[in-house]
Amino acid sequence: MSDTASAGAGSPGYRVWALSGIPEVQPGDDLAKLIAATEPGLADGDVLIVTSKIVSKAEGRIVRAADREAAIDAETVRVVARRGPLRIVENRQGLVMAAAGVDASNTPAGTVLLLPEDPDASARAIRAGLRAALGVDVGVVVSDTFGRPWRAGLTDVAIGAAGVRVLDDLRGGADAHGNPLSATVVATADELAAAGDLVKGKAAGLPVAVVRGLPHAVADEHGDGARALVRGARDDMFRLGTSEAVREAVTQRRTVRAFTDEPVDPGAVRRAVAAAVTAPAPHHTTPWRFVLLESEESRVRLLDAMRDAWIEDLRRDGKGEESIAKRIRRGDVLRNAPYLVVPCLVMDGSHAYGDARRDAAEREMFVVAMGAGVQNLLVALAGERLGSAWVSSTMFCRDVVREVLGLPADWDPMGAVAVGHPAQEPRPRPAREPGAFVAVR
Numbered sequence: 001m002s003d004t005a006s007a008g009a010g011s012p013g014y015r016v017w018a019l020s021g022i023p024e025v026q027p028g029d030d031l032a033k034l035i036a037a038t039e040p041g042l043a044d045g046d047v048l049i050v051t052s053k054i055v056s057k058a059e060g061r062i063v064r065a066a067d068r069e070a071a072i073d074a075e076t077v078r079v080v081a082r083r084g085p086l087r088i089v090e091n092r093q094g095l096v097m098a099a100a101g102v103d104a105s106n107t108p109a110g111t112v113l114l115l116p117e118d119p120d121a122s123a124r125a126i127r128a129g130l131r132a133a134l135g136v137d138v139g140v141v142v143s144d145t146f147g148r149p150w151r152a153g154l155t156d157v158a159i160g161a162a163g164v165r166v167l168d169d170l171r172g173g174a175d176a177h178g179n180p181l182s183a184t185v186v187a188t189a190d191e192l193a194a195a196g197d198l199v200k201g202k203a204a205g206l207p208v209a210v211v212r213g214l215p216h217a218v219a220d221e222h223g224d225g226a227r228a229l230v231r232g233a234r235d236d237m238f239r240l241g242t243s244e245a246v247r248e249a250v251t252q253r254r255t256v257r258a259f260t261d262e263p264v265d266p267g268a269v270r271r272a273v274a275a276a277v278t279a280p281a282p283h284h285t286t287p288w289r290f291v292l293l294e295s296e297e298s299r300v301r302l303l304d305a306m307r308d309a310w311i312e313d314l315r316r317d318g319k320g321e322e323s324i325a326k327r328i329r330r331g332d333v334l335r336n337a338p339y340l341v342v343p344c345l346v347m348d349g350s351h352a353y354g355d356a357r358r359d360a361a362e363r364e365m366f367v368v369a370m371g372a373g374v375q376n377l378l379v380a381l382a383g384e385r386l387g388s389a390w391v392s393s394t395m396f397c398r399d400v401v402r403e404v405l406g407l408p409a410d411w412d413p414m415g416a417v418a419v420g421h422p423a424q425e426p427r428p429r430p431a432r433e434p435g436a437f438v439a440v441r
Contacts, residue, residue, distance in 0.1 A: 014195075014211055014212060014214045015211070015212045015213055016195050016198065016209055016212075017210055018196075018200050018204070018206035018208065018209045019038050019206065019208045019210065020038065020206060022034055022035065022038060022054070022206075022208060025057040026057065026058075027057065027058065027059070027060035028058070028060065029057075029058045030129060031050070031054065031058050031125075031126050031129070032126050032128075032130045032132070033129065035048070035050075035130065036133040040134075040210060042134055042136045042210065044136055044137045044138070045138070045139075045215050045218050046136070046138045046139070046210050046211065046212050047138060047139040047141060047192055047210070047212075047217060048126070048138055048139070048141070048208060048210055049141050049192060049193055049195070049196025049200070049209040049210075049211065050123075050126060050141065050143065050208050051143060051144075051207040051208070052101075052116060052119065052142050052143060052144040052160070053113060053207065054208075055119070055122045055160075056103075056113045056114060057107075059117065059122065061115070061116060061117070062111050062112075062113055063111065063112060064110060065102075065111065065112045066110060068104050068112055071102045071114070072089070072100045072102045075089075075091045075100035075101070075115075076089040076090070077090045077094075078090040079244065080096055080240060080241055080244065081240065081242070081243075081244055082243070082244070083241075086099075087099060088241065093118075093119065093159065094227065094230045095115070095144075095159060097144075097146055097147075098147060100115075101114070101115040101144060101159075102114060115144065116142065116160065118160075119142045120160045120161060120225030120226055121160075122142055122160050123140040123141065123142050123160040123161050123163075123226075124222050126140045126142075126162070127139070127140045127163050137163070138163060138218075139162065139217065139218045139223075140160075140162045140164070141158045141164055141189055141192050141193050141196070141226070142159055142160030142161070142226070143156040143157065143196060143197065144156065144157065144159045145157075145197075149238060155193075155197065156193040156194050156196065157190045157229075158187075158189035158190050158192065158193045158226040158229060160226050161189045161225055161226040162223060163219050163221070163223060164189050164192065164217060164218060164219055165189075165217055165223060166188060166189035166223060166225065166226055166228050166229055167185055167186065167187060167188065167224070167228055168188045168216070169185050170184040171184060171185065187229055188217050189226055190229065192211055192214075192217060195211055196209035196211060197209075249379050250379055253379050254382075254387070254429070255388070255426075256387025256418075256426065257333045257389050257418075258336070258422070258423040258424065259336060259337055259338060259418070259420030259421055259423055260420065260421045260422070261338065262338070262420070264338050264420055265384075266292070266294055268381070268386060269381070269386075269419060270292075271380065272381045272383075273377065274380075275379070276288060276290065276373045276374065276376040277376075278376060279369060279375075279376050280369060280372055281366075281372075281373075282350075282362075282369060284349070285350070285369075286348075287348070287366050287369050287370060288343065288344075288345070288346075288369075288370060289345075289346055289411055290341055290342070290344070290377070291342040291343075291344060291413075292339075292340075292341055293340040293342065294339065299334075299340050300335075301404055302340075302342075302404050302405060303331065303334055305397075305401075306331070306393060306394065306397055306400060309397040310327075310331075310393070310396070310397065311324055311328065313396070333389050333418050334393065334416055337389075337420050338419070339420060340417065340418060340419065341377070341417040342394055342401065342405065342413050342416050343373065343374050343415065343416075343417065344407065344411040344412055344413050345367065345370045345411070347366055347410065347412075350366060367414075374390060374415075374417070377417065378390060381419060385421070386419055387420055388417050388418060389417065390415055390416075391418065392415045393415065393416060394415055394416050395412075398413050
């Protein structure tokens with residue numbers, strides 16, 4: 001038994017102890033009756049911390065699985081990170097944890113335990129059963145063991161709850177010095193789960209603990225449940241592991257052609273440029289230059305001049321005015337973007353061979369490096385939650401672009417990149433089979 005009340009008369013405190021006498025749980029057992037049979041001496045306002053493993057056993061969440069990995073696959077909704085055989089995944093309950101919570105310990109050989117189907121519902125059932133059996137109104141937390149991304153070691157957290165204030169929202173209040181609390185939301189149910197684990201232990205055969213003396217943690221009704229502790233995808237800044245995030249950034253980079261009016265943070269674009277100039281390049285050169293058009297006046301001036309040059313080209317091609325107007329509308333993706341980047345290629349450090357074949361290959365090397373730099377830029381912009389579209393138009397009127405933007409004669413514009421906040425989510429893109437693009441020799 002842990003008893004923090006000994007700190008002194010009138011001091012805040014609570015008691016936590018483990019219940020002994022709970023037998024090996026079998027499928028179909030009524031956990032509330034098993035707990036009540038231990039004569040736990042429960043009182044209104046107590047909180048029971050119940051290890052999820054016995055909840056799973058009682059609910060028959062034991063499955064035959066010669067291969068634990070296959071069971072993990074079946075319980076996995078999304079892989080967050082892999083390192084060797086270890087997988088951090090989001091499981092069917094929405095929990096992000098190692099191995100989807102599939103447990104091969106304390107269960108017969110050839111079987112594994114899955115987490116409860118609905119841990120909040122499990123907690124509600126135990127709470128209602130104890131009320132019926134003992135006439136007490138208690139809170140219930142179903143706990144499981146988690147690792148944490150920023151801390152070493154394991155601790156128990158709440159995966160199910162009933163009759164407990166799972167979150168204590170202190171925002172809008174003030175600290176002891178009068179400073180406003182604007183971001184403090186305490187995970188009370190997790191703290192209760194960890195307190196119970198101190199006396200239950202991992203291998204002591206004591207699957208239930210009682211916490212007494214924390215009335216602020218108890219809710220009158222069932223409460224929100226532990227599902228409220230799961231951070232939503234939009235607020236999750238660490239949704240992927242490192243290698244997974246890199247792959248996701250590359251594969252999820254999409255061409256965006258419609259933007260909102262929300263301004264673009266120039267700092268975000270400069271961070272993307274910093275990523276762009278890490279691309280590979282020939283002869284230890286730095287062939288990239290990025291012209292950032294941050295004012296509407298500069299964008300309109302450039303796009304108007306490019307439009308006029310395009311119209312002249314189309315008229316020389318013999319196109320009619322209706323055809324010209326239709327083609328010119330293709331430039332709206334640049335005109336409607338709140339921010340433009342004009343990537344430029346410079347050939348400083350290139351080799352001159354004096355024959356057409358090698359000189360052409362030399363330029364191609366630099367053009368490839370330019371493409372790598374722009375790809376880095378686009379991927380980094382996606383990481384900043386900005387959409388982009390790389391449009392080739394400036395390559396067809398380089399002299400006009402250089403004149404309007406006052407660029408050196410040896411800067412070759414290599415298209416333009418429209419940047420902005422996407423107006424909508426891009427449509428799903430069918431996966432491409434890599435084998436169709438591979439030749440093995």
